[in-house]
Amino acid sequence: MKRTEMRELAFKTIYSKFFNPVDEDIFKNADQKGLEFTKKILEAFANNYTEINDIINDHLKGYTIDRIYKIDLAIIIVAIVELKYIKENPKEVIINEAVELAKKFSTEKSPKFVNGVLADIVKDIK
Numbered sequence: 001m002k003r004t005e006m007r008e009l010a011f012k013t014i015y016s017k018f019f020n021p022v023d024e025d026i027f028k029n030a031d032q033k034g035l036e037f038t039k040k041i042l043e044a045f046a047n048n049y050t051e052i053n054d055i056i057n058d059h060l061k062g063y064t065i066d067r068i069y070k071i072d073l074a075i076i077i078v079a080i081v082e083l084k085y086i087k088e089n090p091k092e093v094i095i096n097e098a099v100e101l102a103k104k105f106s107t108e109k110s111p112k113f114v115n116g117v118l119a120d121i122v123k124d125i126k
Contacts, residue, residue: 002034003034003037003089003097004097004100005030005034006030006034006035006037006038007037007038007041007078007082007097007101008101008104009030009034009038010037010038010041010042010078010081011074011075011078011101011105012074013038013042014042014045014074014077014078015070015071015074018070018073018074019070040086041078041081041082041086044081044085044086045077045078045081048081048084048085052077052080052081052084053065055080055084055121055124056068056073056076056077056080056117056121058124059117059120059121059124060117061120069106069107069110071102071105071106071110072102072106072110072113072114075098075101075102075105075106075110075114076098076114076117076118076121078098078101079094079095079097079098079114079118080118080121080125082094083118083121083122083125084125091122091125094118095115095118095119095122098114098115098118099111099114099115101114102114102115
């Protein structure tokens, strides 16, 4: 599987965690390398949950984290994890992939929102 597909898998897993336990069947078509990448994202999210929420809260203007669509929140979380903890891809690629996920899974306004939040966040990530 391509990184784009594995990133999507991580997003779906995080999003589903907001509502239900993870359905292990979503991993059945993933190859080993792809699963390792997805696992890195999910482990970094689990290990840094509080810090990730703080990063998001610190960069929201006119919103609170509770007001963000859960789909957009999951997309932003995946991007933050990649930007701050994994650092295997260029920042521009990570943000573009997040915007593409928003186009695919969220509302018409979400790509612009996700891009704006991440553009602000990326300035503070070293």
